[in-house]
Amino acid sequence: MGTIFNEKVIEDFMHMCHDGVRQGWHERNGGNLTYRMRPEEVEYCSRFFDKKPRDWVKMPVQADNLKNEFFITTGSGKFLENVELEPQKNIAIVEINDAGDSYRIVWGLEGGGRPTSEFPTHFMNHSIRKRVTNGENRVIYHAHTPFIIALTQVLPLKAEIFTRMLWKSATECCVVFPGGVGVVPWMVPGGADIAKATCAEMEKYDAAIWAFHGLFVSGPDFDTAFGLMHTIEKAAQIATYALAANGGKKPNQVITDDNLRAIGKEFGVVLNEEVLNYKSDDDMFC
Ligand code: 13P
Ligand code: ZN
Secondary structure, three states: OOOHHHOHHHHHHHHHHHHHHHOOOOOOOOOEEEEEOOHHHHHHHHOOOOOOOOOOEEOOOOOHHHOOOEEEEEEOOOOHHHOOOOHHHHEEEEEEOOOOOEEEEEEEOOOOOOEOOOHHHHHHHHHHHHHHOOOOOOEEEEEOOHHHHHHOOOOOOOHHHHHHHHHHHOOOHHHHOOOOOEEEOOOOOOOHHHHHHHHHHHOOOOEEEEOOOEEEEEEOOHHHHHHHHHHHHHHHHHHHHHHHHOOOOOOOOOOOHHHHHHHHHHHOOOOOHHHHOOOOOOOOOO
């Protein structure tokens, strides 16, 4: 009969947690990951579900297009570092009810626990990304990425300014996130308010920076979501080094807006025009 770990999606989920840990993004219980399961994955895993599911838990958010879906989620307070070591204690599969406003654990978190405290934000953003990508998006990932967090303490908290800096940090960044990156101001983590503020950004972008906290990304699969997180954080690292190497002053030379247009043309991607045409005295990368 095998085990639930014969299902590739469970293995891939665990692997992504480990990849994030290797990058240094998940100190202690920092960061979280959720995945909206495909029907065939639910079917295979269901034979390993608890005989008696746990109680329904009402959420502070609701989504019609996620009724009766199943998600794999990291546990609140659990260390992503421990996911590969003891997955059954650190991750769970949850089922959403008919009303789209409650979940119950059907597998995992043995010994007790609940889904990540950011589950309301993940849930609402799954709803939005499912809608705007016609069902393609399945992964939502949050990490404590140090260079992005550092730059939110230095630059104006504006999507256009951050996106232009990240696009201009290295040549191929604009190909990976041509739509740009949103910015959410500092907010208390874990509740309905940060969920709503992040949703407003994820209507337009597939990634959002959380000021002084980290980064939140979405994608159709684990590789794409991880690659987006990695590319944005690496761009922030390069920008930090470049600003520091120049004594915090505006860089002496940058990838120009016309250079960005030429990359978009060559790679066949449409860059966000609002960001491309953004002009401000606060932009150090013009
Ligand atoms: P959880 O342990 O509840 O997932 O919280 C970690 C975190 O990064 C909150 O933003
Ligand atoms: Zn966090």
